[in-house]
Amino acid sequence: MAKKVVRSRKKSPAQKKVALERISELFRQAEATHNEDQGLADRYVSLARKxxxxxxxxxxxxxxxxxxxxxxxxLVPGKNSRSRITKSRLVTQCxxxxxxxRVIYK
Ligand SMILES: [Zn+2]
Structure with missing residues (x-):
């Protein structure tokens, strides 16, 4: 008889905490490297998104x-992104x- 394998898709709070820490670490790394290597900073972003x-x-x-x-x-404002405020909206362009x-801006 085949055993039914049930894999939980729920992530524990501890795992989420680690994930959050890794994401902020990746953003820190991207911030530190974008001046020398934009490609690497972009790679950190895609990892964080995953x-x-x-x-x-x-x-x-x-x-x-x-x-x-x-x-x-x-995105670094003034380098590879442009921000404009129009009708109480903040428009950032890559x-x-x-x-x-677009984000509502007050
Ligand atoms: Zn883009």
């Missing part, structure tokens, strides 16, 4: 503003893939 998906941990508001959802670029991100 962790976020796998462990279902959300990014903080600050973290969300620092990467492009479309091409996984680590200069690599031209994708926009």
């Amino acid at each position: 962790i976020s998906l796998r462990y279902k941990v959300p990014f903080s508001k600050e973290q969300k503003a620092r990467f492009c959802k479309n091409c996984n670029s680590y 200069l690599k893939c031209k994708a926009y991100r």
Whole structure:
């Protein structure tokens, strides 16, 4: 008789805590390296996004503003992203893939 294997998809709070720490560490690394190697910073972002998906941990508001959802670029204002305030909305544009991100801004 075949045994039914049930794999839990739920992640324990301890795992989520580790995931959160790894994400903020990856963002710290991206912040430290983007000047020398933008490609490496982008790689850190895509790793952080993978962790976020796998462990279902959300990014903080600050973290969300620092990467492009479309091409996984680590965004540095004035370098590869442009921010404009229009009608109480903060519009951030990624200069690599031209994708926009809008947030309500008060
Ligand atoms: Zn982009």
